[in-house]
Amino acid sequence: MFKKDLTSSSKSKVKSSAQRAIRARILETYPLLEPHIDTILPKKDQLELVKLPDRVSLYTLNNVPLFFQHMDDAILPHLTLVHKYPDCFTRLRIDRGAIRFVLSGATLMAPGLTSPGGRLPGDEQDGEGRYGREELEAGEVVVIEAEGKENACFVGVLKMGTAEMKKVKKGQACEAGHYLGDGLWGLQFG
Amino acid sequence: MADAAPAGPKQVVYCGVCSLPPEYCEFGGTVKKCEEWLKEHHPEMHSKYYSAEAIEQNMSALSVDAQKRAEKDAQKKAAKAATAEARAQEQRATSKVVIKRIERNKRKYVTAVQGLEHFGLDIKKCAKDFGKKFATGSSVTKIPGGGDEITVQGDLSDDILDFILATYKSVPEDNVDCIEDKKKKAAG
Known part of the structure; x- marks a missing residue:
């Protein structure tokens, strides 16, 4: 965007x-x-x-x-x-390979979330329930974190439900939103 | 991964070079500079993100093929960032601030200032500053050739020159030109 x-x-x-x-x-x-x-x-x-x-x-x-x-x-x-306030939003996680694409403004694709490094709700490796248990529907707002990073790198609207994502493992996952280093991020106020 | 206590917001440090959180610097294209900045300002974070094992860990997460691609991409990005910076610097070196005295009506003058935006200044703010400093009308006007200039009422060319040099340190003295516009009278 x-x-x-x-x-x-x-x-x-x-x-x-x-x-x-x-x-x-x-x-x-x-x-x-x-x-x-x-x-x-x-x-x-x-x-x-x-x-x-x-x-x-x-x-x-x-x-x-x-x-x-x-x-x-x-x-x-x-x-x-x-x-x-990272804990106040529904979060997902992408794997490391996807970070550079996201940070250059690409649409988030499902494989970045379904691969071992990524996290979707109800992931077995996610012990604390950091990424939630409930499946998300298309149209929900999600914050995207990245594998091995503390802070979020992307905010967007889901294009595909997470349940479907797990099944299909293909296609666009998240509409272009706001990512680290984009125009909105760089905007100066004063 | 310290969870923010419900009491207050989590404080996040942002890199002074690329403005991203330091952990994302490696994707910004100005890694070298970011690293230096972090070393200087937040040494404890520097040792966390730039230690040998951290880098190794990052690398091992990707397949060899993807690594190569990522590296190539990063190089391209870095090169792009470098050229962009070089260009900006060059532009800064060559661009000039022009202070023009325009005769409006025999003994009345307005002073036009062009080119301040090349030095990272907000001309709207500058106009406000001029107006405050000299207690005159000062506005941003569009010029026919495109772009904006600051128009200050009154003959203030010398004062403005001094004021610019004193207040805006980012403008080098050699880049400020002071000219008198006489053509207008001849034409009109």
Whole structure:
């Protein structure tokens, strides 16, 4: 989505009613964020909306990017936020070989997740249940981590249910979203 | 893999060179520089990510074939990053800031400043700074040839020159030109 470098244009303040709506929506999408929501998005603070190309809107607070949204699609967290609260999102893991493709903006493919290095929900090697037990449906927001790395490298929307992925082991797994080092990542505020 | 306690956000260090978390530096194309930066700023992380066994472990995770491909890819990326940087540097060396005094109406002048954006400055902010410093109107205007320039009301060419050199250290003195625009009068 953000393969090219971005230039942020206008920044505007979000109406407090709209801000409440966004907050509610975030909580609905990411129930696990509930305990942190007051730190991430204090009720009183003024949220700002930055318009990006291709009808993407980015919500920032004090020049810290928090969430972005393409038109009325799912509201996705910015990776800096994911890094701060890694446990609050549904996560998957890709194997090492796939990292370099993801970081250059490729669509995430299923083999990267199904191979031994990758993790899907209900993986036997995942003892602590870090990657969840329930199968995920297409259209859910996932954070992608990488084999041998601590931090997430990609945020996107699933294109294929995880159960199907395990069966087919082919095809596109995740829509192009926000990855480390992309235009959104490199965007400067000030 | 320390899980963040529900109390507070997890702090993540980002590389000062490529802006990624240091563990991803190896995919950024500027590995050498990132490594140096990390060594200087976070030695404990440096020893974690760049120790011999860490690298070996990374390598063993891939098949030989994939390793080769990855290496080739990394080299290409590094070369690309290097050329991009060289080009940026060259542009910085050759590009100029032009301060132009334009006569508007006999004894009235405006001062136009072009080219500040080549030095990594935000011209909108600069315009604001000029306006504040000199207490005059100062705006960013589009010029016919494409691009933007800062227009400051009043004849301030010398003052602006001094101000730029004093405030924006990234602009070398030799790259600032001060010219007077007389053609406008002749044409109009």
